[in-house]
Amino acid sequence: MRGIGALRDAPAMQTVRLYGLVAAGGFRRFSTYRAATAAGVFTNTVFGFILAYTFVALWHERPQLGGYDQAQALTFVWVGQALLAPAALLGFGFQEELQERIRSGDVAVDLYRPADLQLWWCAHDLGRAAFQLLGRGVVPMAVGALAFELALPAAAGTWLLFLLAVALGCLVSFAIRYLVGLAAFWLLDGQGINLLNSLVAMLLSGTLLPLTVFPGAFGDIAQALPWAAMLQVPADVLLGRHTGAGVAGALAFQAAWAVALLAAGRALQSVATRRVVVQGG
Amino acid sequence: MIEVEDLEKVFVVRRRAGRLRRTKHEVRAVGGISFAVPRGEVVGYIGPNGAGKSTTIKMLTGILTPSSGRLRVVGIDPARERTRLARRIGVVFGQRTTLWWDLPLLDSYRLMRRMYRIPDDRYRANLERCTEQLGLGELLEVPVRQLSLGQRMRGDIAAALLHDPEVLYLDEPTIGLDVLSKAKVREFLRELNADRGTTVLLTTHDLSDIEQLCRRVMVIDHGRLMYDGGLDGLHAVGESERMLVVDLERELPPIDVAGCRTVRVEGPRQWLAFPAGASAAPLVAEVAERWPLVDLSVREPDIEDVIARMYA
Amino acid sequence: MAEAAAGIRGYGLIVAMWVRTTMAYRLSFAMTALGNLLMTAADFAAIAIMFSHTDVLGGFTFAEVALLYGTTSTSLGLADLLLGNLDRIGRRIRDGTMDTLLVRPVPVFAQIAADRFALRRIGRVLQGLIVLVWSLTALDGVAWTPVAVLLVPVMVLAGAAIYGAVFTCGAAFQFWATDAAEVQNSFTYGGNTLTQYPPTIFSKELVRGVTFVVPLAFVNWLPALHVLGRDDPLGLPGWVDFASPLVAAACCALAGLAWRTGLRGYRSTGS
Structure with missing residues (x-):
């Protein structure tokens, strides 16, 4: 009985x-780096x-700049510090390990x-993000x-949507x-593209300043980009x-970029894989 | 060359006891050892893992400061004058390289030459000799990270010898090497010792390293020197046994030969243990005469076995 | 003294080797140096965006903030270029390669500081210098007395020495906490971000903290306020504006002590 059941639901x-x-x-893995975590908390707080x-x-000087009042702007700062490590806002992460491999x-x-x-890497990275x-x-x-x-919300629902x-x-x-990691298949070393990735992530995620504060068209474009x-x-x-x-629109915006970029990663992966097979690794 | 008197190293280890409390333990890694190594001697320094071998080597090189005792290497106190000592000794760690990982071997050597202020003619002569004898010719332009373990080890040994050290420490120099690399390394060390009288202290797990290189062996266990003397004496002390493995034509009951005992039978193959000090020749002759012998081999005792027997 | 000379010589040897290696790939070097320059320029872009919305921040104009930015960033860039790799020491202790440094005839400090010397970090120095030079041309109403003129390079060098001392202390700290390399970022990169902005926008406690505890205020705030003809928010006596070199020397002495203590600890415990 048990064997049959296990067989039936095996693949999924x-x-x-x-x-x-x-x-x-x-x-x-990340929860074992205790001192590193403490050091990170300290740095994020500073x-x-x-x-x-x-x-x-x-x-x-400019109350209501970017559509935020001061409390909201400050909330933005601290959310930014809280998400710095989990969402890898400075662009560092597993891709260096992947490039090395x-x-x-x-x-x-x-x-x-x-x-x-x-x-595999996605699951690993999300596990890391959850810990961080x-x-x-x-x-x-x-x-x-x-x-x-x-300006933190009182409603539990808002917090749940935030987590989502x-x-x-x-x-x-x-x-x-x-995508940055896979680029190592074509580049001699990942240094250049990692640097570029960090630069773009830092600037366009809003880590330095909220994107709504960015001037004119630059701000509009930045808000439409995946970062x-x-x-x-x-x-x-x-x-x-x-x-x-x-809210649904905002989440759909994120989901759409996630799907598009994951699909791009998949496509790039299959091109890269063919390369490996042809070259024999 | 090396003088050690009552050398002791005590570590204070903090252990977690409960959630926040921590207790301090003293661990005596090296507990009062004394020995002297004269110029030109090749000494094997052996013992089980955690016996205090590495700790001793680290004190002899000046990496670690001894807790107590007197220590002189080429007349220098290693802990007090580490960098001065560094010019006169060579160190090879089997497990990690002293070379620059991302650079070609030759770049590492060039840097060593400047670092150690090696005169031009000495550098050229030494590099040439090492390159030739260790077979490094084609590897000089290869980044260290692309070398195999055996190649890297040979590269490391050359690097440790460019400045004509009077004492050479080798910590597990043949660990993980293939047979060919091992042979090359041993041959080179033998010649080095014969030609230049370099004093060598080596730790190893491989008894054949010791047999082929050292006349003298020191055995350490639990931080104490258990034996210091010739290799033969070690076998006698350890009552170690060699193994004669014979393949007979067919399955037979355990054969009985004077001077050894049959310890294992597996089909037509039988294992005969005999004292390591005894010669295998008469045994082989007797077996060949009395039983239908097809093939045979002699297995040397494992260093761990020898040591294990010493303390059994 | 002999040890210092040996250290500088060894440092020079190792750095020269890495520079030679870097220069074998000129294009790659130029690209990564440029990348470093752009990377560090991102926070200046943020400041520029702020000033697109306002004329003053904490009572300081864009050119004045740029002077603060240019001086502290050049200082940090220099320290990062020369000593930034010290933070690899934790990794070396963990993987055991620290021991290989201890058997060479060059002080360990020089070996670690010079290891994998990354010339591309000159990008940060250049970026700081560009902003500094621009601010000097854009500032108006500054009385360029000989003292004020001299104060600018002196503050950049003293600042670099203070940051260097912080890098050294951070590395020494790793003798005890081998994977806490990030802590020093709070004081180096964090201190850099802090001193890019005028002291007037921060709370008095914070300003006191970076004046008397971790003396980052001496990197640029106090001397730059003198150049700009402004009073410091703590109302310190006037001579303090010129104290940066002294403070830098004291910091370096303390850092040296911390390093020696750490290394001695390592050599007695082996971990």
Whole structure:
């Protein structure tokens, strides 16, 4: 009986279980770096304070800049610090490991495993993000809320929507960095593209300044690009700037970019895989 | 060359006891050892993992400061004058390279030459000799990370010798090497010692390293020197046994030969243990005369076995 | 003294080797240096965007903030170029390669600082210098007395020394906490972000903290306020504006002590 049941649900269930384990592995791996986590919390908190004071000065000169009042602007700062590690807003992450495996040829081994390369790294990276959201996100956010007057919502529903937006943001972040990682198949080393990726992520996610503050067309374009899904959208969801259908629209914006970029990653992966097979790794 | 008197190293280890409490433990990694190595001697330094081998080597090179005791290498106190000592000793770590990982071997060597202020003619002569004897010719332009373990080890040994050190420490120099690389390394070390009288101290897990290179062996366990003397004496002390493995024409009951005991029978193959100090020749002759012998081999005792027997 | 000379010589040797290696791939070097320049320019872009919405921030004009930005960024860039790789020490301790440095005849500090010397980081220095030079041309109403003129290069170098001391302390801290490399970022990159902005926008406690505890205020705030003819928010005596070199020397001495203590600890525990 048990054997038959296990056989019947084997493919789907085993797949779910496999990637669940990979994600749990990513979570656990990062949870062992205790000192690194503490150091990260400290750094995020320090940067949070510095940015918060600059925002206070700016919003003192220009109240309602970018459609935020001061409390909302400060909330943006601390959400940014909380998501810095989980959503990899500075662009650093697993892709350097992937590039190293591509450079050393070890990726050929990965490709022959019965697990999908993209799904495997995705599960691993989301596991990492989940840990860092708890380990590196909660404390700076709490410190920020104690030290400054923030515009945090009271409704539990808003927080749930925020978490959903964060999850989608992390997925988009992964999808971009996966493309960056695969670039190592064609580039001699990943240094240049990693630098470019960091630069773009830092500027266009809103980590330095909310995208709504960016001048004119630049701001409009920035808000339509996928990096906006990583911080700008989750922050706006938390701040209640989207209501009703607006929330659905914002989440759909994130989901659409996630699907498009993951599909692009898939396509690039299959081109790259063919390369590996032809070259023999 | 090397003088060690009552050398001791005590580590304070903090262990988690409960959620927040931590307790301190003292661990005596090296507990009062004394020995002297004269110029030109090749000494094997062996012992099980965690016995204190690496800790001793680290103190002899100046990496670690001893807790107590007196220590002189080429007349220098390693802990106090580490960088001065560094010019006069060579160190090879089997597990990690002292070369620059991303650079070609030759770049590492060029940098060593400037770092150690090696005179031009000495550098050229030493590099030439090492390149030739260690077979590095085609590897000089290859980045270290692309070398195989055996190639890298040979590269490391050359790097440790460019500045004509008077003492050479080798920490597991043949670990993980293939047979050919091992042979090359041993041959090179033998010649080095014969030609230049370099004093060598090596730790190893491989008894054949010791047999082929060292006349003297020191055995350390639990931080204490258990044996210091010739290799033969070690076998005697350890009552170690060699193994004669014979393949007979067919399955037979355990054969009975004077001077050894049959420890295992598996089909036509039988294992005969005999004292390591004894010669295998008469045994082989007797077996060949009395039983239908097809093939045979002699297995040397494992260093771990020898040591294990010493403390059994 | 002999050790310092040996250290500088060893540092020079290793750096020269890495520069030679870098220069074998000129195009790649130019690209990554440019990338570094652009990367560090991103936070200046943020400041420029802020000033597209306002004329003053904390009472300071764009050119004045640019002076602060240019000086502190050039200082950090120099320290990062020369000593930035010190933060790899934690990794070296963890993977055991620290021991290989201890058996060479060059002080460990010089070896780690010079290891994998990344000339591309000159991009950050250049970016800071560009902003600094622009601010000097854009500032008006500054009385360029000989003292004020001299104060600019002095503050950049003293600032670099202070940041260098922070890098060193951060590395020394890793002897105890081998994977806490990120802590020092709070004081180096964080300090850099802090001192890019005028002290007037921060709380008095924070300004006091970076004056008396971690003396980042001496990197540029105090001397730059003198150049700009402004009073400092803490009302410190006037001579403090010129104290940066002294503070830098004290920081370096302390950092040296921290490093020695850390290394001695490592050599007695082996971990």
